[in-house]
Amino acid sequence: xxxxxxxxxxxxxxxxxxxxxxxxxxxxxxxxxxxxxxxxxxxxxxxxxxxxxxxxxxxxxxxxxxxxxxxxxxxxxxxxxxxxxxxxxxxxxxxxxxxxxxxxxxxxxxxxxx
Amino acid sequence: xxxxxxxxxxxxxxxxxxxxxxxxxxxxxxxxxxxxxxxxxxxxxxxxxxxxxxxxxxxxxxxxxxxxxxxxxxxxxxxxxxxxxxxxxxxxxxxxxxxxxxxxxxxxxxxxx
Numbered sequence: 001x002x003x004x005x006x007x008x009x010x011x012x013x014x015x016x017x018x019x020x021x022x023x024x025x026x027x028x029x030x031x032x033x034x035x036x037x038x039x040x041x042x043x044x045x046x047x048x049x050x051x052x053x054x055x056x057x058x059x060x061x062x063x064x065x066x067x068x069x070x071x072x073x074x075x076x077x078x079x080x081x082x083x084x085x086x087x088x089x090x091x092x093x094x095x096x097x098x099x100x101x102x103x104x105x106x107x108x109x110x111x112x113x114x
Numbered sequence: 115x116x117x118x119x120x121x122x123x124x125x126x127x128x129x130x131x132x133x134x135x136x137x138x139x140x141x142x143x144x145x146x147x148x149x150x151x152x153x154x155x156x157x158x159x160x161x162x163x164x165x166x167x168x169x170x171x172x173x174x175x176x177x178x179x180x181x182x183x184x185x186x187x188x189x190x191x192x193x194x195x196x197x198x199x200x201x202x203x204x205x206x207x208x209x210x211x212x213x214x215x216x217x218x219x220x221x222x223x224x225x226x227x
Contacts, residue, residue: 004157033213042118042203042217043158056214091157095213100146103213105157 002026004106006092012112013082021077021109025094032075033103034067035091043091049075050098082113117141118206120218127225133191135221137204140185144206148215149178149189152201161202162189194225 005024013019025032030051035043045059049069057067064082069075079086089108095101119138127133135149145166150158164171164178164187171178177190191198201222205215 031213035215035217040219042120042205042219043215045214045216048212048214059214093157093213098212100163100207100212102160103215105150105159107155107157 004092004094004104006090006106006109008109009107010110010112012114015082015084015113017082019079019082019111021079021090021111023075023077023092023094023106025073025075025092026104027073029094029096029104030072031095031098031101031103032069033093033095034075034077035093035105037089037091037108039088046077048098055098079111082111084113087111087113115140116219117144118204118216118218120202120204120221122221123219124222124224127194127223129196129225129227130193133189133194133198133223133225135189135191135202135204135223137187137189137218138185139187139206141206141208141216142185143208144216145209146207146211147178147180147187148205148207149176150203150205150217151198152203152220158203191223194223196225196227199223199225 032049034046048056093103093105095103148163149161152158201220204218
């Protein structure tokens with residue numbers, strides 16, 4: 001596809017369960033970002049990958065959150081022992097390089113923890 | 115603490131008039147500023163940016179102004195069109211920050227016929 005693709009679009013899970021959110025970046029983009037947008041707020045930075053490695057994970061709120069990008073393309077955001085406060089839209093973005101090149105966002109995954 | 119602030123949650127403007135969206139920031143390390151536009155159920159899309167070495171950047175109907183001493187930037191849209199109705203986010207990054215962005219809370223713009 002031409003843009004950043006995120007799956008699933010919506011995810012409802014029970015408190016305490018484990019979830020995985022997937023991001024397919026634009027082909028050839030080496031930089032990948034995860035953001036989280038809570039209701040009424042702007043997107044909040046979580047983690048940045050340059051290639052396969054996490055260059056900056058300072059935004060991950062706690063050790064229940066983990067992300068991988070094993071082949072430098074698709075990334076998975078993993079949340080363990082989900083809590084109701086994790087409910088948000090999780091946005092993925094990719095850019096051609098790690099500098100100030102334009103970042104393209106996916107449509108997001110709406111996670112609801114009940 | 116909210117390092118990027120958009121104090122107007124909503125703005126309503128008539129078609130053809132100017133829309134002015136405002137943004138304030140507190141972190142003096144920010145040196146690159148962007149505006150994103152977001153439609154419902156879509157991700158944010160990049161609109162325009164400005165580096166701290168400039169005070170104005172223009173792209174068609176969109177102009178961003180930066181006042182570093184006041185730590186304030188604004189987005190001007192003229193003339194406003196109904197298709198401009200969306201949520202507008204101001205974002206900022208510091209040196210070396212790339213696309214590690216700090217976003218404001220957004221302003222919902224409604225352009226009325």
